[in-house]
Amino acid sequence: MTEIRHIVFDIGKVLIHYDPNLPFSRIIPDATERKWFFDNICTHDWNIEQDRGRDWADAEALLIAQYPEREEHIRAFRKHWREMVPHAYEGTVELFTSLIDAGHDVTMLTNFAADTFKEAREMFPFLNTTRGITVSGEVGLIKPDVAIFNRHATDFGLDPAHTIFIDDSLPNVEGAKAAGWQAVQFTSADKLRDDLIAVGVLT
Numbered sequence: 001m002t003e004i005r006h007i008v009f010d011i012g013k014v015l016i017h018y019d020p021n022l023p024f025s026r027i028i029p030d031a032t033e034r035k036w037f038f039d040n041i042c043t044h045d046w047n048i049e050q051d052r053g054r055d056w057a058d059a060e061a062l063l064i065a066q067y068p069e070r071e072e073h074i075r076a077f078r079k080h081w082r083e084m085v086p087h088a089y090e091g092t093v094e095l096f097t098s099l100i101d102a103g104h105d106v107t108m109l110t111n112f113a114a115d116t117f118k119e120a121r122e123m124f125p126f127l128n129t130t131r132g133i134t135v136s137g138e139v140g141l142i143k144p145d146v147a148i149f150n151r152h153a154t155d156f157g158l159d160p161a162h163t164i165f166i167d168d169s170l171p172n173v174e175g176a177k178a179a180g181w182q183a184v185q186f187t188s189a190d191k192l193r194d195d196l197i198a199v200g201v202l203t
Contacts, residue, residue: 004182004201006158007099009130010143010167011110014186015096016088016124023080027073041067042077050113053140081116088124091189095196100129104201108133109152109165111142111172132156143167144175153179164199166192 012018020038028034038044041063050059056078063074100106107130112120114137121127134152141148153160160180167173168186176183184195196202 001200002161002182004164004199005162006105006107006156006164007196007201008152008158008163008165008176008181009096009106009108010165010169010172010186011108011112011120011127012085013168014089014166015092015127016085016120018085020077020084022086023076023083027076027080037070037073041070042074047077048111048142050116051111051136052142053114053137056113056115078116082119082123085120085123088126089189092186092192093126095189095193097126097129099196099201106130107152107156107158109143109148110134111136113137143169143172144178146175146179149176149179149181153181164196164201166195 009015020042021034024034024037028037046059046063050056060074060078064071067074096106108127110117110133112135114135117135117137127133132155134148134155136142136148139148139151141151143149149165152158153163163181165173165176165181165183166186167176167183170185173183173185182199184192186192193202
């Protein structure tokens, strides 16, 4: 078994909850209309470009030019962002904190817009407790691109073969493996604990 010396956490849906439907259930009450809005206007592909570094004002202007009648709803996405991240996952945070307290080398690698991540750090102070974070919106790279894993390893002096990455997204897990890291898909704190026992991080 290869010794694990570095532990890298994803953030969204691993450490903190994220769901755009939370504010939009109020903003667009009709479920069918809301689904259409997310499928056609404020889509995943549109949002990921903010994670890559696009400015929110530019992102909003792009959609408003195409859907001027939806301007209020488009602007609501950024305006009500904090409602989309209402709480942390206590079980995962407890595990995360215990790893740091035990002296493990813990960092974070996240697809996140730069400005909303600043807000997340204010909302969830535990995000400030690792020795480093790579934020996609700050470096202009996004998972699952191997380049962002290489960037993180270089910036924080990680040996890829001795690094384990934790992410809820299977493509991101595969991206980490393609970069030479070990990686596990997050589904629950209990499963993560078992995974860390399996690789010798926990006993």
